[in-house]
Amino acid sequence: MSDTLNLPAETRDRAGKGASRALRREGRVPAVVYGGKEEPLSVHVEEKLLLKQLGTGHFMNSIVEVEVDGKKLRTLPKDVAFHPVTDRPLHVDFLRLSKDAKVHVNVPVAFANEEASPGLKRGGVLNIVRHELELVCESDKIPDDIQIDVTGLDIGDSIHISYVKLPKGSESAITDRDFTIATIVAPSGLRSEEGDNSKTETEAEE
Numbered sequence: 001m002s003d004t005l006n007l008p009a010e011t012r013d014r015a016g017k018g019a020s021r022a023l024r025r026e027g028r029v030p031a032v033v034y035g036g037k038e039e040p041l042s043v044h045v046e047e048k049l050l051l052k053q054l055g056t057g058h059f060m061n062s063i064v065e066v067e068v069d070g071k072k073l074r075t076l077p078k079d080v081a082f083h084p085v086t087d088r089p090l091h092v093d094f095l096r097l098s099k100d101a102k103v104h105v106n107v108p109v110a111f112a113n114e115e116a117s118p119g120l121k122r123g124g125v126l127n128i129v130r131h132e133l134e135l136v137c138e139s140d141k142i143p144d145d146i147q148i149d150v151t152g153l154d155i156g157d158s159i160h161i162s163y164v165k166l167p168k169g170s171e172s173a174i175t176d177r178d179f180t181i182a183t184i185v186a187p188s189g190l191r192s193e194e195g196d197n198s199k200t201e202t203e204a205e206e
Contacts, residue, residue, distance in 0.1 A: 033096050104173055
């Protein structure tokens with residue numbers, strides 16, 4: 001799991017678009033911490049520090065301790081709104097977490113041991129259907145990614161969620177079907193060649 005990120009914050013005394021614009025001019029980003037059976041807390045954070053954490057690539061799947069008035073609030077980022085032109089962050093939503101909370105997250109997949117896949121060694125192509133998995137995880141055990149071993153897989157093989165060993169504390173959020181994550185398909189040249197051969201055989205039979 002990613003290391004816990006720390007993000008100092010200050011409470012917002014004023015709400016509204018005017019107050020938010022004023023904060024952004026000062027290099028601050030409005031945010032709200034909600035959930036946990038408590039009232040939403042309006043805060044603002046430093047834009048530079050937020051951008052640095054967004055740049056890690058795993059901000060949305062990390063536990064973020066938002067520190068307000070000396071108190072650390074354990075949260076999970078749920079949404080970041082960006083300016084449509086400048087891409088500057090405009091607002092952040094943080095979900096307050098209890099110690100034993102379970103959270104719904106999207107975790108990227110990564111494929112291991114491609115050199116041990118007969119299908120890929122023969123020139124097959126790994127066709128990735130899902131680049132992320134929807135998981136329900138214990139909040140202190142969110143994985144950085146899900147490693148999928150393709151050892152022994154050949155052209156025509158498919159990788160379904162049932163094939164994947166999820167880490168302890170994680171389970172698939174989709175439980176009603178054994179969905180496909182990736183397939184190993186023949187290279188386009190080989191598919192064309194096979195198609196031509198089958199056509200020739202059919203014509204010969206006629």
